[in-house]
Amino acid sequence: MTMLRAERVTLGYGRTPVVHDVTLDIIEGGVGLIGESGSGKTTLARAFLGLLTPMSGNIWYGDQTLKKVDMRKFRKDVQPVFQAEALDPRMRIGASVAEALPRGARDRVKDLLEQVGLDPDVATRRPHQLSGGQRQRVVIARALAVDPRLLILDEPTSALDVTVQARILDLLASLDTERLLITHNLAVVDRLCRTAHVLFAGRVVESGPTSELLAKPAHPYTRALRDAVPKLGGAPPEAKGRTEAVPARTGCPFRLRCPLAAPECEQPPALRDLGGRQVACHRAEDVLLS
Numbered sequence: 001m002t003m004l005r006a007e008r009v010t011l012g013y014g015r016t017p018v019v020h021d022v023t024l025d026i027i028e029g030g031v032g033l034i035g036e037s038g039s040g041k042t043t044l045a046r047a048f049l050g051l052l053t054p055m056s057g058n059i060w061y062g063d064q065t066l067k068k069v070d071m072r073k074f075r076k077d078v079q080p081v082f083q084a085e086a087l088d089p090r091m092r093i094g095a096s097v098a099e100a101l102p103r104g105a106r107d108r109v110k111d112l113l114e115q116v117g118l119d120p121d122v123a124t125r126r127p128h129q130l131s132g133g134q135r136q137r138v139v140i141a142r143a144l145a146v147d148p149r150l151l152i153l154d155e156p157t158s159a160l161d162v163t164v165q166a167r168i169l170d171l172l173a174s175l176d177t178e179r180l181l182i183t184h185n186l187a188v189v190d191r192l193c194r195t196a197h198v199l200f201a202g203r204v205v206e207s208g209p210t211s212e213l214l215a216k217p218a219h220p221y222t223r224a225l226r227d228a229v230p231k232l233g234g235a236p237p238e239a240k241g242r243t244e245a246v247p248a249r250t251g252c253p254f255r256l257r258c259p260l261a262a263p264e265c266e267q268p269p270a271l272r273d274l275g276g277r278q279v280a281c282h283r284a285e286d287v288l289l290s
């Protein structure tokens with residue numbers, strides 16, 4: 001089932017588009033958005049949260065666009081999971097979680113803290129008295145307080161060290177709530193999302209089942225990300241090749257970094273179906289064979 005849908009969405013700041021003509025469904029089983037810094041992941045997430053209005057195209061929630069939807073209900077159904085730094089440093093943890101709960105349900109603080117694997121005694125502490133992993137759990141507890149249908153998680157574990165990161169991923173995997181996960185790290189998407197979309201320079205370059213994208217990438221950029229997959233907790237990968245090259249302004253945006261670039265890549269590749277996935281590459285068949 002599709003929970004949220006971006007339909008031919010172009011997004012930008014001022015008059016400058018940074019996400020171009022993206023169509024993408026958030027479906028059950030977890031959806032991952034992967035790409036390097038500046039590829040447009042957070043911009044797309046902000047549009048899905050209703051925080052950024054598309055320059056063109058629409059975001060659909062069920063059969064309504066976000067322009068028409070009941071925003072009070074939408075804000076309850078679709079919850080962002082912010083970085084732990086967003087917690088109010090002056091507030092005690094219990095008050096911080098209680099604040100997120102609906103009126104009349106404030107006695108659920110203890111349950112929520114337990115649900116995210118925290119000792120309810122942390123309720124009396126302030127954020128600086130918790131570890132980074134504990135703070136991230138509090139942020140997740142706050143997001144869960146309104147029983148959302150969908151969590152939108154932007155790099156939920158990148159600030160944490162490896163073992164703590166693995167435990168937070170276990171927690172997220174154990175939740176019933178659906179998720180859109182934004183990350184540099186393919187290994188994190190593999191753990192939490194059945195479907196993955198790879199963004200490069202504000203365009204979807206490959207989409208499909210995560211396991212297939214990892215096992216047999218059809219876009220050279222997906223392959224470069226896969227080959228640079230950091231262990232959980234590692235540094236963000238850089239695609240191999242001429243990493244200093246900026247995206248090309250004409251033709252395929254990846255061509256200046258692509259080891260398979262050919263004359264036809266001076267024409268922009270359309271996103272096309274290829275054996276159960278979608279890929280925007282003239283040479284996808286060669287990528288699969290090579």
Ligand SMILES: Nc1ncnc2c1ncn2[C@@H]1O[C@H](COP(=O)(O)OP(=O)(O)OP(=O)(O)O)[C@@H](O)[C@H]1O
Nearest residue numbers: 013014018035036037038039040041042043044184
């Ligand atoms: N508020 C803003 N005003 C103008 N340009 C912005 C703004 N926010 C982001 N951008 C630009 O939009 C592009 C996409 O940024 P975005 O933050 O969506 O990328 P990202 O893939 O989430 O990167 P990161 O992983 O570093 O967060 C970048 O070129 C960025 O410089």
